[in-house]
Every structure is written in C-alpha cells, then in structure tokens.
Amino acid sequence: MKHDLTSGALAELLGRTANAVHQAGDIIREHDRLPRRIRHKASPKDLVTETDVAVEAFLREHLGRLVPEAGFLGEEGSSGLGLAGLAWVVDPVDGTTNFAHGVPFVATSVALCQDGVPLLGVVNLPLLGEIFTAGLGLGARRNGEGIRVSDTATLLEALVATGFPYRIEEHQDAILRQLALAMPATQGVRRAGAAALDLAFVACGRYDGFFEFALNPWDTAAGVLLIQEAGGQVGRMTGHGPYRLGDPDILATNGRLEPALKALLTRADAPASEA
Structure with missing residues (x-):
C-alpha cells in the first residue's frame, strides 16, 4: 500500500x-x-x-x-x-x-x-x-x-568502526584482512557491538566511517536514514550502487572518505597476489 x-x-x-x-x-x-x-x-x-x-x-x-x-x-x-x-x-x-x-x-x-x-x-x-x-x-x-557527519578527508585522520557478525566463521578471513589494512591506515578502528549505535555515531560525526558484513534490515534501516539526512553516504564494501536493506555488506561514511575507504576494503577482498 x-x-x-x-x-x-x-x-x-x-x-x-x-x-x-x-x-x-x-x-x-x-x-x-x-x-x-x-x-x-x-x-x-x-x-x-x-x-x-x-x-x-x-x-x-x-x-x-x-x-x-x-x-x-x-x-x-x-x-x-x-x-x-x-x-x-x-x-x-x-x-x-x-x-x-x-x-x-x-x-x-x-x-x-x-x-x-x-x-x-x-x-x-x-x-x-x-x-x-x-x-x-x-x-x-x-x-x-x-547533527552532521564529519568533514574528515583522509584515512589517516579517520576514526572508523566495524562489527563482527554472529556467523563469524563465514567472514573471519575477510574481516582479519580488513583489520590488517585498516588499523595502520586510519587513526583507529572501533567495535562497539551494536550496528545501530555505530551508524548513529557516523551520522553525528563521532565516527568517520563504518563497515560490516551480514547485517539485517532491522540493524540498519534507521541508521541509514540518519546518515543520509546528516549529509553522509551509505553504499557497499563490494559491488556498486547504493546500499539496500538486506544487502550482504555495508559501507557508511561521511561521503568524503568513501572512495579511499572502499578502495582499502576492496584490497582486503583481492587475492593475495593482487593485494
């Protein structure tokens, strides 16, 4: 209706x-x-x-x-x-x-x-x-x-957040590769354990970006709108186009950091010979 x-x-x-x-x-x-x-x-x-x-x-x-x-x-x-x-x-x-x-x-x-x-x-x-x-x-x-998203423009200045899904074994290798790249490339990586909180913190500028696998629509629906209405951007770690509820992964940023953070996370998904 x-x-x-x-x-x-x-x-x-x-x-x-x-x-x-x-x-x-x-x-x-x-x-x-x-x-x-x-x-x-x-x-x-x-x-x-x-x-x-x-x-x-x-x-x-x-x-x-x-x-x-x-x-x-x-x-x-x-x-x-x-x-x-x-x-x-x-x-x-x-x-x-x-x-x-x-x-x-x-x-x-x-x-x-x-x-x-x-x-x-x-x-x-x-x-x-x-x-x-x-x-x-x-x-x-x-x-x-x-509230507004941050204006942080470089990864080295960025505080980013991530989360670990319940089915960690299905994504563990990718998550470890991401952390190995993100920790030295950014000012820090945080994991609060509540995706809705993480998204709200991106919206108000406390975090500059957030990424995670295997979230459900109820984890992200409100937070996605918060970020968009606060001037940020919500897309995918993998693939192209905007994030849609139920997608297998999410990348939320202040907008300015999206290309650099996406490129870093894409490197984590590349074969070892290409990373």
Missing part, C-alpha cells in the same frame, strides 16, 4: 514514533537493574533476553496504533509483508550480547519504510541517554539538536 506523507505529517509521525521508542527505553533501563534471563537462538553466540521480547512486544503494539496499515519486521518475530509495502522495521535491543554482560552500548532501532526505503528512523541509546531521529527530507537530530 502506498503511503503519502506531507513533510508536516511526517514530522508529526516522527515525533510520535520517537516518543514510543523513548518509552520502550524505560523497559531496557528497568531490566538493566535486574538479573538477566538469557537463551540462545541459532547459535551459542546469538543471544536473546526477555528484554528483547518485551521491548518488541511494546513497540509492535504502540507503532501499530500509529500506522495500523503498516506491516512489522522485527528481529524477534515478524508479521505482514516484511519489506514490501509500508512496514515498521525494528530491532528492539541491538547489542543484546552487550546488554547480557552489562555493557551499556545498547540501541533500539525503529524505521518506517516504504518498499524498503526508510521514511523515518529513530535510534535510541537508553543506557547512554541519547536518542537520534531522522525523517526523509527533514534532517537528522540527536536529543533534538541537528
């Missing part, structure tokens, strides 16, 4: 969405004071807590009231048509492993998408006291204040 929103209507919906996501953060803050109840999903490294389930249930109900016709694609369970048509794309607790160990690098990521294109996005960092919001054509904000 096509959903047309004027800029005013989109701004109002963004505000109401941010309010719901902020309220969901109360669940995370409350559970952060309690003992963790953890179970495993597909692998011993792929964790889920009762907090993930509770936050997603809260958001499913409250976002459903805001746009009843939208589908819902969430990490802990989906309904509707996924990315087809109008859909909420939700990661209730990005950084579950962090949360399970008491590390505060935890995010809730919510985006409303039309056929996989984010219209609005919210990334809340409830244990750090920051909430990032963006609307298509409306800019990006942190705690209500406008």
